[in-house]
Amino acid sequence: xxxxxxxxxxxxxxxxxxxxxxxxxxxxxxxxxxxxxxxxxxxxxxxxxxxxxxxxxxxxxxxxxxxxxxxxxxxxxxxxxxxxxxxxxxxxxxxxxxxxxxxxxxxxxxxxxxxxxxxxxxxxxxxxxxxxxxxxxxxxxxxxxxxxxxxxxxxxxxxxxxxxxxxxxxxxxxxxxxxxxxxxxxxxxxxxxxxxxxxxxxxxxxx
Amino acid sequence: xxxxxxxxxxxxxxxxxxxxxxxxxxxxxxxxxxxxxxxxxxxxxxxxxxxxxxxxxxxxxxxxxxxxxxxxxxxxxxxxxxxxxxxxxxxxxxxxxxxxxxxxxxxxxxxxxxxxxxxxxxxxxxxxxxxxxxxxxxxxxxxxxxxxxxxxxxxxxxxxxxxxxxxxxxxxxxxxxxxxxxxxxxxxxxxxxxxxxxxxxxxxxxxxxxxxxxxxxxxxxxxxxxxxxxxxxxxxxxxxxxxxxxxxxxxxxxxxxxxxxxx
Numbered sequence: 001x002x003x004x005x006x007x008x009x010x011x012x013x014x015x016x017x018x019x020x021x022x023x024x025x026x027x028x029x030x031x032x033x034x035x036x037x038x039x040x041x042x043x044x045x046x047x048x049x050x051x052x053x054x055x056x057x058x059x060x061x062x063x064x065x066x067x068x069x070x071x072x073x074x075x076x077x078x079x080x081x082x083x084x085x086x087x088x089x090x091x092x093x094x095x096x097x098x099x100x101x102x103x104x105x106x107x108x109x110x111x112x113x114x115x116x117x118x119x120x121x122x123x124x125x126x127x128x129x130x131x132x133x134x135x136x137x138x139x140x141x142x143x144x145x146x147x148x149x150x151x152x153x154x155x156x157x158x159x160x161x162x163x164x165x166x167x168x169x170x171x172x173x174x175x176x177x178x179x180x181x182x183x184x185x186x187x188x189x190x191x192x193x194x195x196x197x198x199x200x201x202x203x204x205x206x207x
Numbered sequence: 208x209x210x211x212x213x214x215x216x217x218x219x220x221x222x223x224x225x226x227x228x229x230x231x232x233x234x235x236x237x238x239x240x241x242x243x244x245x246x247x248x249x250x251x252x253x254x255x256x257x258x259x260x261x262x263x264x265x266x267x268x269x270x271x272x273x274x275x276x277x278x279x280x281x282x283x284x285x286x287x288x289x290x291x292x293x294x295x296x297x298x299x300x301x302x303x304x305x306x307x308x309x310x311x312x313x314x315x316x317x318x319x320x321x322x323x324x325x326x327x328x329x330x331x332x333x334x335x336x337x338x339x340x341x342x343x344x345x346x347x348x349x350x351x352x353x354x355x356x357x358x359x360x361x362x363x364x365x366x367x368x369x370x371x372x373x374x375x376x377x378x379x380x381x382x383x384x385x386x387x388x389x390x391x392x393x394x395x396x397x398x399x400x401x402x403x404x405x406x407x408x409x410x411x412x413x414x415x416x417x418x419x420x421x422x423x424x425x426x427x428x429x430x431x432x433x434x435x436x437x438x439x440x441x442x443x444x445x446x447x448x449x450x451x452x453x454x455x456x457x458x459x460x461x462x463x464x465x466x467x468x469x470x
Contacts, residue, residue, distance in 0.1 A: 081333045118329055151262035151270070151327015152339070152432055156416055186305065186419060189262070190255055191324075193419035201342075203414075 067092035071103045071169045074161045074205060075115035081153070082206040083118075083161060086111055096170050100128040100136065107165055118157035120144060126182065128166075134174030135197055136166050142181045150189025159192050160201050167200040175199055246318030246466050248292045249285055250311060252420065253278035254324035254430075257302030262327030264442035270325045271300065273445045277323050277433065280455035289463070309423030313383065319394065319462055320428035322420050323454075325445050327437040334438045335409030338399040339430040340391035341384045341422060342415035383425035390427040393468075398429060398461030405457040406450070408434050408441065427465070431458060 069092045074083040090102040104125045110117040124141035131137070144158070163176040175197040179185070185194050253274040255261035261270025275297070282293045294315045296308040303311075312320045326337070384391070395413040403410040411432075421428050433454045434441040444450040 076330060078330055078332055081328060081330050116329060151435070151437060152324060152416065152418070152430075153326050153328040153333060153435070154262075154437075157329070190259055190305075191416075191418055191420075193417045193422060195419075196417065198417070 069099065071099070071106070072165070073103065073107050073111075074118075074164050074168075075107075075111040075113075076118050076157055076161075077115050077206065080206060081157075083157065083164065083204050084115055084206050086113060086115065088112075095130075096172055097128045097130045097136075100130065100138075100166055100170055100173070101125050103165055103169055104128065104138065104140075104162060107161060118154070118161045120146065130170070130172055134172060136170070136173040136176045137179060138162060138166070138176060139179045139182055145180045145185060145188050150191075152191045155188045155192040156204060158188065159194075159198065160204050163198040164200045164202060164205065245470065246291065248294065248315050248317050249319045249321065249462070250294045250296065250315060250317040251278045251282055251285075252296040252308050252312075252320065252322040254322060254420075256297050256300055259302055262325060262436045264436040264445075265331075265439050266442050266446070268436060268442055268446045270327070270436055273325045273433075273436065273451065274323045275300065276448075277451045277454050277458075280452055281321065281323070281458055284455055284459040285462075288459070289466075305419045306423060308420050309383070312428070313423070313425045317424070317426045319465070320421075320424045320426055321398075321458060321462065322418075322428070322430040323458075324430060324432050325434060325436040326432040328435060329437075331438055334435050334441055335411040336399070336402045336406055336434055337411035337432045338395040338402065338413050339416050339418060339421075339432065340395045340413070340428070341388060342417050343385060343388070381423055383423050384421050384428055387425070387427050391421075391429055394427045394462065394465045395429045397464045397468075398431060398458055401457040401461040401464075402431070402433070402454070405453050405460075406434070408444075 068089045070087050070089050073086050073088050075086055076082070077084045088103070088106050090099060090106060092099065107117060108119045108121065108123045108125065110121070120143050122141075122143040124143070126139040126141055127137075128139070129137045140162075159178065162178060166173045166176050177197045178194050180188075180194075187194055253271070255269075255271035255274060257271075259271070261274070263269055278295060279298065282295060285291055285293050292315075294311060294317070296311050297303045308322075326333070392413070392415075399410070399413045402408075416430075418430050421430060431454075434445050434450075436442045436445055
């Protein structure tokens with residue numbers, strides 16, 4: 001009796017994994033059929049169309065190739081060593097982060113009216129990321145921390161030219177964190193604390 | 208020797224003062240409500256040092272050397288005239304991290320922290336003297352925490368222990384200066400007034416900025432930018448012994464006024 005029981009149990013135990021494997025194979029087969037059958041590809045395409053925003057739409061302008069917008073940049077003037085506003089046209093869209101990258105690249109490129117960019121000319125804008133919480137993370141190349149005569153005033157001008165440009169022009173941006181070459185840096189040259197997010201400071205801007 | 212006898216005499220003087228106030232009656236006591244704690248120790252922080260040279264002048268002068276020269280002159284003035292204990296974050300040409308500068312101040316229970324710097328700009332014409340204290344750059348959440356700290360600054364000394372590994376304590380430690388912003392602003396004002404009177408440089412006023420070295424300091428703290436090393440005229444001044452002495456004297460006068468106002 002006991003031996004018979006054990007044998008029955010053994011048979012049941014063997015068949016359980018077999019059942020599971022069989023079930024999985026069936027599900028896989030159904031998925032394969034569904035995936036390769038006509039119309040599914042069309043359905044996936046329609047799903048993507050409906051749910052993923054197109055770049056041109058996100059930009060909000062008519063004729064995405066020609067669209068541009070005007071941003072305000074901040075450059076130093078020799079007369080008063082304050083930051084002065086200068087308007088610049090940049091290509092619009094698709095996202096605020098893309099526009100922010102272009103605006104900062106123009107800030108590095110320099111003034112068209114003889115003012116001085118507080119950023120080293122070799123600085124590259126690696127990336128701008130704008131979070132839903134209003135925090136913009138700006139990643140600048142290592143030249144940003146190498147290329148200028150260190151000193152409090154130089155550091156403050158460089159940092160706030162970046163911060164003010166982003167907060168002034170891009171409504172979703174409330175605060176800015178600056179990374180150098182993808183990593184957190186304590187200061188540029190021993191003064192301004194880069195480890196915390198900056199609020200804009202328009203006291204350095206000429207009225 | 209002189210400062211030691213001072214310290215020994217201090218309890219007796221304090222006792223007499225307390226007795227005098229008690230005898231004078233409630234009217235006088237009301238007038239002396241909530242005095243700031245007496246400054247016993249000053250920490251002087253010559254900016255930069257070692258491999259970290261700070262700003263460089265066109266004539267070859269380095270910010271780190273000028274800040275150290277001014278700092279040592281200020282130390283001598285305070286020790287000679289006030290008999291207070293003075294500690295330096297560095298007294299020679301070595302690297303010191305910003306955290307360690309604040310830790311030196313807090314571990315010595317500094318009553319005042321004076322960071323000395325020479326300024327630099329991308330514009331050679333930029334000139335003048337200015338005094339900074341910390342700006343908060345705070346988010347809403349931080350602002351609430353700071354408001355709490357500001358209202359409880361007397362607790363701060365006991366709440367903050369640099370040896371602890373506790374995360375919350377380290378956050379408080381990191382933000383220590385936020386409890387002293389108002390006093391730091393007052394100290395900046397007094398020092399800047401004296402710099403303006405003594406140096407003959409352009410008065411750039413007092414300003415707030417998020418300077419790393421100030422954030423962790425648990426006492427009134429300022430950062431003095433004596434003049435611009437990036438401006439050749441001012442670089443020559445900064446390198447001269449006479450100008451360095453005047454900067455030290457001006458800072459000294461400002462902090463004497465601050466200490467007297469708190470007594």
